[in-house]
Amino acid sequence: MESLDSKMLEFLEGSVELAQKVSEYVIKSGGKRIRPRIALAVSRGFGLDERDALDLAASIELIHTASLIHDDIIDLAEKRRNNPTVVMRWGPELAVLSGDFLFIRALRVIASKKLEMVDYVAKVVEDMVKAEILQEAVRGTVHLDVETYYKIIDGKTGRLFGASFALPAYYLGKPFWRELDSAGTLVGRAFQIVDDVLDYFPGTGKDRFKDLLNGKATLPLILYTERYGSSLVEKTLREPTEENLLELFERMRSSGVFTEAVGIARDFVEEALRTISSLPFDSKSVVELVSSYFGGAFAKFENLSP
Secondary structure, three states: OHHHHHHHHHHOOOOOHHHHHHHHHHHOOOOOOHHHHHHHHHHHHHOOOHHHHHHHHHHHHHHHHHHHHHHHHHHOOOEEOOEEOHHHHHOHHHHHHHHHHHHHHHHHHHHHHOOOHHHHHHHHHHHHHHHHHHHHHOOOOOOOOHHHHHHHHHHHHHHHHHHHHHHHHHHOOOOOHHHHHHHHHHHHHHHHHHHHHHOOOOOOOOOOOHHHHOOOOOHHHHHHHHHHOOHHHHHHHHOOOHHHHHHHHHHHHHHOHHHHHHHHHHHHHHHHHHHHHHOOOOOHHHHHHHHHHHHHHHHHHHHHOO
16 A cells, blocks of 8 residues: 555654654554545445545545544553554653544544535544544443443544545545445444454464453443343453453453354454445445455454364
């Protein structure tokens, strides 16, 4: 995705030197780039000019990058993609400002393409922030219900996935951009569920049990507590020793909640792909991209959980 990264770096030109330095540090650290890849695939399906497609995709990734900087401040995360986070390298003040800067740059790019899109993208960002606030409000709650969990992940993850699917259609004035937005939100929901499941497993490249230790109740934990109660979970949170964490993990794995959660994610992906395939544009590359990505994600889970 070299051309995408180059486009993102181009959008940073003319900014304050330190802000540009921090932003370049995050962008050059890499990542899956699944959101802009989706935006580019949808754009190809519409025959959108490559320059316009890159602008839209890069703006989506700038928003995602900004949200990661802010997430790391909230979680006091030390590492992101095996590199020190912005908050750890430059401190919370510059991290907050850098995230804000990227949000504003992305909105300026959107405004330069089509002013009416700003309201849509601003609402997406607003929903992301509201979901983070809700997540903070229920942090440490063991008995979280599934509906609230979906509300959180749809906001913080699903909405930007929805925009990745919908923005090219919105730009071209296609009336079915809302259907693409809804389908994309389901893809984002599935993405977050799989990510939440993998948080419990070793060998994923992430800090194991990070969500649990940060007081975030995710789908596998919700399914487990609904059926088996919360006593072991509460004990583990009070005394997060390696022994207690591993005991909880083994209980959850033997109960089948990890497999069930991944199955739920799979159903959401299939529902989204059915919608996308039914819409009047060339969706082949989009379907292939999403299918390939989740095929790899599901295989990763199966390899970790024989």
